[in-house]
Amino acid sequence: MRAFPGRVAAACLALAAGVVSSSLAAESVVLANGLKVVVSRDSSAPVVAVVMGFNAGSRNETRDRAGFAHLFEKLMFEGSKHARKGEYDRILESYGGDNNAFARGDFTLFHEVLPAKALPVALWLDADRLADLDLRKDSVRGQVEVAMEERRMRVDNAPYGRLLHVEIASHAFSNWQNSHPIIADEADYDAATHKAAEKYYSDYYSPANAVLAIVGDVEPQAALDLARQYFEWIPNQGTVPRIDVSEPEPGPSRWVKLSDSHARLPAFAVSWKGMPGRGTREAAALTLVGRALFQGKSSRLYQELVKASQASVSVAGGLGFPLVEDPFQYNAPGAFGGWTVHKAGFTAEQVKDLVMKQVAKVAASGLDAAELVRLKTVLRSEWIKGRETCLGRAQALVTAALLDGDPASADAELSRFMAVTPADTKAAAQRYLRPEIALFFSVGPGGGK
Amino acid sequence: MRGLAGLFLAGLLAVLPRLSWAQEAASASGAGFKKPDMSKVPEVGFVEPHLLPSRMKWKLANGFETILAEDHRSPLVTARLVVRSGWAAVPSELAGLADAMAELLTEGSLRYTAREIADAAQDYGGKVSVKAGPDAIVIETSGLSEHSERMLALLAEVSRSPTFPANEVELRKKNMKEELAAGRGDGEFLASTAFFKKLYRSHPYAVTAPTPASIGRITRKHIAAFHKKLFTPANVTLILAGDIGYEDAAKPVNAHFGPWKGLAEPVEAPAVVGGHDRRRVFLLDRPGASQSAVFMGSFAVREDHPQYYSLLAVNQAIGGTFSSRLMQDLRESKGWTYQVWSRLEHRLTSSIFRVRTPLRAENTGDGLKAIFKHLEEVRDKGITEMELAKAKAFLIGSLAIELETQAGLADALVQQKILRLPDDQLDSYATRVSAVTLESAARAAQTFIRPEEMTVVVVGDAKAIGKELAGFSEFPVTPVDQDGN
Numbered sequence: 001m002r003a004f005p006g007r008v009a010a011a012c013l014a015l016a017a018g019v020v021s022s023s024l025a026a027e028s029v030v031l032a033n034g035l036k037v038v039v040s041r042d043s044s045a046p047v048v049a050v051v052m053g054f055n056a057g058s059r060n061e062t063r064d065r066a067g068f069a070h071l072f073e074k075l076m077f078e079g080s081k082h083a084r085k086g087e088y089d090r091i092l093e094s095y096g097g098d099n100n101a102f103a104r105g106d107f108t109l110f111h112e113v114l115p116a117k118a119l120p121v122a123l124w125l126d127a128d129r130l131a132d133l134d135l136r137k138d139s140v141r142g143q144v145e146v147a148m149e150e151r152r153m154r155v156d157n158a159p160y161g162r163l164l165h166v167e168i169a170s171h172a173f174s175n176w177q178n179s180h181p182i183i184a185d186e187a188d189y190d191a192a193t194h195k196a197a198e199k200y201y202s203d204y205y206s207p208a209n210a211v212l213a214i215v216g217d218v219e220p221q222a223a224l225d226l227a228r229q230y231f232e233w234i235p236n237q238g239t240v241p242r243i244d245v246s247e248p249e250p251g252p253s254r255w256v257k258l259s260d261s262h263a264r265l266p267a268f269a270v271s272w273k274g275m276p277g278r279g280t281r282e283a284a285a286l287t288l289v290g291r292a293l294f295q296g297k298s299s300r301l302y303q304e305l306v307k308a309s310q311a312s313v314s315v316a317g318g319l320g321f322p323l324v325e326d327p328f329q330y331n332a333p334g335a336f337g338g339w340t341v342h343k344a345g346f347t348a349e350q351v352k353d354l355v356m357k358q359v360a361k362v363a364a365s366g367l368d369a370a371e372l373v374r375l376k377t378v379l380r381s382e383w384i385k386g387r388e389t390c391l392g393r394a395q396a397l398v399t400a401a402l403l404d405g406d407p408a409s410a411d412a413e414l415s416r417f418m419a420v421t422p423a424d425t426k427a428a429a430q431r432y433l434r435p436e437i438a439l440f441f442s443v444g445p446g447g448g449k
Numbered sequence: 450m451r452g453l454a455g456l457f458l459a460g461l462l463a464v465l466p467r468l469s470w471a472q473e474a475a476s477a478s479g480a481g482f483k484k485p486d487m488s489k490v491p492e493v494g495f496v497e498p499h500l501l502p503s504r505m506k507w508k509l510a511n512g513f514e515t516i517l518a519e520d521h522r523s524p525l526v527t528a529r530l531v532v533r534s535g536w537a538a539v540p541s542e543l544a545g546l547a548d549a550m551a552e553l554l555t556e557g558s559l560r561y562t563a564r565e566i567a568d569a570a571q572d573y574g575g576k577v578s579v580k581a582g583p584d585a586i587v588i589e590t591s592g593l594s595e596h597s598e599r600m601l602a603l604l605a606e607v608s609r610s611p612t613f614p615a616n617e618v619e620l621r622k623k624n625m626k627e628e629l630a631a632g633r634g635d636g637e638f639l640a641s642t643a644f645f646k647k648l649y650r651s652h653p654y655a656v657t658a659p660t661p662a663s664i665g666r667i668t669r670k671h672i673a674a675f676h677k678k679l680f681t682p683a684n685v686t687l688i689l690a691g692d693i694g695y696e697d698a699a700k701p702v703n704a705h706f707g708p709w710k711g712l713a714e715p716v717e718a719p720a721v722v723g724g725h726d727r728r729r730v731f732l733l734d735r736p737g738a739s740q741s742a743v744f745m746g747s748f749a750v751r752e753d754h755p756q757y758y759s760l761l762a763v764n765q766a767i768g769g770t771f772s773s774r775l776m777q778d779l780r781e782s783k784g785w786t787y788q789v790w791s792r793l794e795h796r797l798t799s800s801i802f803r804v805r806t807p808l809r810a811e812n813t814g815d816g817l818k819a820i821f822k823h824l825e826e827v828r829d830k831g832i833t834e835m836e837l838a839k840a841k842a843f844l845i846g847s848l849a850i851e852l853e854t855q856a857g858l859a860d861a862l863v864q865q866k867i868l869r870l871p872d873d874q875l876d877s878y879a880t881r882v883s884a885v886t887l888e889s890a891a892r893a894a895q896t897f898i899r900p901e902e903m904t905v906v907v908v909g910d911a912k913a914i915g916k917e918l919a920g921f922s923e924f925p926v927t928p929v930d931q932d933g934n
Contacts, residue, residue, distance in 0.1 A: 381573075
């Protein structure tokens with residue numbers, strides 16, 4: 001993420017009477033240069049959200065360009081041919097617009113939310129930075145500094161930062177594409193040349209490697225025409241070759257022992273790799289199993305660790321942990337796992353036994369029918385909430401288009417979760433959460449210096 | 450496929466359209482689209498500010514108040530139960546009492562165990578969380594509107610009849626100590642704790658975090674008594690936003706909250722008397738820290754003060770947005786920090802202007818110097834015409850964005866309630882922001898941007914940064930401990 005703004009970012013406008021269904025019914029087209037465009041209308045407020053997404057996540061990086069997905073998430077705001085450095089924010093803010101960007105393992109998303117009338121302004125800004133980003137050496141160096149500060153803040157200086165952002169993935173995965181962190185080391189950036197940045201931009205920030213979604217109070221045909229006007233002249237730089245992200249079979253169970261000088265309390269984490277593909281019934285089942293185990297006060301591990309044994313103070317995890325929180329952004333080869341901050345009076349081994357006892361229970365009997373109904377109700381409620389805003393809907397369309405190749409899959413995803421049965425959860429836990437292939441982490445506290 | 454007939458309009462069709470990428474006959478229709486003039490920003494007509502959804506407000510005979518903002522676009526309902534009085538009503542020797550009580554509301558009631566409360570919330574697709582703040586305790590939840598009655602029943606259960614089981618109280622106290630220990634590993638938490646201690650001194654607002662000793666002193670009796678004192682129908686407001694009409698709300702509200710008895714014992718934070726006339730710098734030593742957490746601020750004014758909106762525009766230009774002076778200089782030009790924000794923060798009887806940033810250890814002195822330079826410049830010269838125009842558009846536009854979700858609207862109404870702002874504060878926001886002039890902004894800057902009176906707290910490596918900090922105050926840098934003393 002670029003940074004945390006002072007205000008809560010959401011989208012569109014509140015009011016109006018019309019009920020917007022959760023369906024993302026949309027119009028889509030591929031431009032001559034390969035750019036995919038999706039438009040969905042919501043006239044309940046005079047606002048529009050524009051999301052531009054790229055097949056450019058940290059998993060797609062090559063070793064000589066480690067950290068570039070995250071770096072470009074920032075560089076795209078550093079000025080382009082006609083909107084010079086500082087202009088992007090200044091111009092958008094002058095329309096009351098909001099913007100941000102996120103780099104993830106599988107993609108990088110950029111968004112603007114602004115008054116519907118100002119749609120051409122967002123398209124102009126996005127087209128200009130897609131066509132002619134200004135990659136001067138000083139701005140690249142400047143954003144490397146910002147990226148390093150973000151790394152210090154989130155990873156090096158935050159308790160458990162290394163565990164969550166670096167260590168789990170680096171031990172869970174064997175393929176470098178999956179195991180290296182989104183925020184690279186300073187040495188990686190220092191080693192990268194300016195030429196490499198220019199090459200990354202032309203390789204990955206090509207219209208054919210992108211999806212553009214426009215959701216809001218716009219007439220769809222007019223919005224499509226505007227998108228074509230602003231984007232179709234940009235030359236196609238081709239698509240990026242698919243990089244092999246496959247993982248070998250998980251190895252035998254082992255422990256990784258870490259220490260963390262910022263942590264005051266010990267922590268334990270568990271991780272499994274080799275999770276099923278996105279969109280499969282098994283992945284849906286594991287999402288619900290993850291929630292049953294790790295999320296909220298009803299969860300089995302909260303009840304076991306925080307309440308019954310009183311070993312822990314917090315529990316979190318699920319399918320995708322620790323890299324992907326949103327079940328609708330999950331993509332294989334994924335991991336499954338969780339972590340808990342526990343009291344010094346308990347050893348990591350003791351905590352592990354408590355965790356694995358609950359995992360074994362799910363593998364033996366699956367989730368209870370009533371528990372599964374509750375978890376589905378919560379998931380449905382969250383899914384609707386995620387689509388409450390134009391921005392949420394535009395992001396869902398772009399994510400579906402990038403990960404599934406089809407924005408319409410955004411409409412189908414909920415039904416897969418609703419179809420999960422207790423038997424599915426049992427089968428998935430049995431197959432994927434075997435103790436003999438689990439990876440365990442213990443973090444010794446350094447006292448919080 | 451062109452033309453309206455082929456379009457699926459969101460909201461009109463329940464059927465899922467089967468989309469696949471239409472391969473646009475680019476050569477045919479593409480001919481009409483030549484490259485636009487990229488050299489200038491597209492022209493856009495006047496953008497009108499927005500109206501908020503109307504609200505209904507009613508009171509039951511026992512004084513229980515409900516505010517309802519209907520918005521039927523998503524089949525969800527968002528609820529906030531606002532209880533006036535919070536941290537400031539707790540004596541400092543029992544610091545943490547409000548937070549303990551807030552957490553324990555969902556840990557057992559007359560009808561339910563803790564686990565059953567969590568399950569009951571999942572039954573309507575949500576969870577219940579309770580937050581304690583300086584002036585209020587707020588119970589938050591949301592869920593599917595088809596189950597809104599269950600939501601209201603659970604809200605009544607946890608607010609009216611918590612039982613504070615002894616084992617849960619003991620567990621909460623233990624975990625509070627652990628959470629505090631974990632929090633003390635975080636420079637931002639330490640900086641915030643010390644900042645409010647030093648800024649508010651002996652006022653109840655000074656205490657924002659417990660200590661192991663204060664947690665130790667809290668008993669079940671304190672918690673139950675604190676609940677009894679605050680949770681009376683006339684001291685509580687229910688805010689509902691979303692897919693629920695008056696009829697569907699009024700019946701369950703009446704059934705669940707109507708029989709509630711008890712007299713309000715208002716406990717208000719006293720006025721904050723006396724400011725700081727000199728800048729003082731406090732340092733919490735964190736040996737080896739690669740970043741210095743900085744938290745600095747001075748007193749400002751509330752949203753109902755005539756100069757508030759002018760000051761708000763000034764704050765935008767200083768550090769309220771990405772294109773603000775602080776962010777552009779310290780992050781974008783210098784790379785000394787990942788983020789630096791300034792903002793106005795409010796209490797019932799006090800407001801502050803504050804700046805927060807994590808600075809690279811080796812640039813801590815540079816960063817502070819730059820922040821003070823920008824504050825002094827704005828204080829002396831005001832802001833520019835372009836900054837003012839941008840601030841106005843941004844404030845009006847972003848309020849609209851913020852209020853777009855049910856939670857955003859509900860939270861804005863919560864703030865209005867806690868700070869006792871006028872009912873039309875959100876509706877008149879755009880008008881008041883529009884009325885700010887360059888002159889009024891300059892006057893507000895001169896009056897309220899006071900770098901020379903700021904309380905500055907830095908959490909960082911004393912060996913590395915101690916000397917540099919000495920130059921920022923006429924007084925010696927004062928060391929503080931992790932409780933901010």
